[in-house]
Amino acid sequence: VCGPCTTGTVTSCESFTFAGYFGFGPGSRDVFARYPYGGFAEYTLAPENAIVPIPDNVSFEHAAHFGYLGTSYAGLLRGGVGPDTKLLINGGTGTLGIGATLLALSMGVPKILAVARDRGRLELLKTLAPERIEIHSTEDGSTTDGAKSLTGGRGVDVVLDCLSPGTPASVLLEGLYAVGRGGNVVTIGGVLESIEFNPG
Numbered sequence: 001v002c003g004p005c006t007t008g009t010v011t012s013c014e015s016f017t018f019a020g021y022f023g024f025g026p027g028s029r030d031v032f033a034r035y036p037y038g039g040f041a042e043y044t045l046a047p048e049n050a051i052v053p054i055p056d057n058v059s060f061e062h063a064a065h066f067g068y069l070g071t072s073y074a075g076l077l078r079g080g081v082g083p084d085t086k087l088l089i090n091g092g093t094g095t096l097g098i099g100a101t102l103l104a105l106s107m108g109v110p111k112i113l114a115v116a117r118d119r120g121r122l123e124l125l126k127t128l129a130p131e132r133i134e135i136h137s138t139e140d141g142s143t144t145d146g147a148k149s150l151t152g153g154r155g156v157d158v159v160l161d162c163l164s165p166g167t168p169a170s171v172l173l174e175g176l177y178a179v180g181r182g183g184n185v186v187t188i189g190g191v192l193e194s195i196e197f198n199p200g
Contacts, residue, residue, distance in 0.1 A: 085158055110132060164189065167191050
């Protein structure tokens with residue numbers, strides 16, 4: 001009954017909670033008390049905003065993967081990607097990053113720079129669309145410099161941060177500084193360290 005819930009922006013609610021996973025605000029404890037079931041349960045009770053109808057031709061097993069795809073898709077929409085976008089996906093070989101790459105390709109993004117640590121996984125990701133996906137390993141130097149060199153020094157149009165909680169904040173910052181003037185940065189990852197940066 002709060003403002004965010006009644007206006008359809010449930011992720012802004014102080015009780016917003018990933019069932020069986022973690023909460024985002026002080027009201028999450030109450031949600032966990034009412035809905036204590038996690039992802040390994042065969043059947044669960046869930047709040048209305050967590051119920052999504054699936055088509056008959058999609059199995060429950062396949063539908064279970066859509067949560068992360070939805071997160072990646074929402075991030076790409078928030079970033080405003082499209083057929084004129086140069087996109088950097090920081091954490092490109094993780095669950096969010098791979099989903100974002102697939103979705104960005106289907107949304108017509110012509111140039112994607114996938115950034116991650118593991119060169120082997122990056123090479124495999126590039127095989128999805130070798131002419132549209134560039135890769136950069138964080139072990140090969142600065143992500144910022146790599147992105148700027150691919151864009152004639154300008155930087156990318158959108159940075160989608162998909163980094164995991166254990167990642168150092170410095171890796172997040174390297175991605176943030178790769179965005180060009182007037183570009184967008186969307187963080188959907190989970191770096192837990194505090195960051196300091198110069199917004200100018």
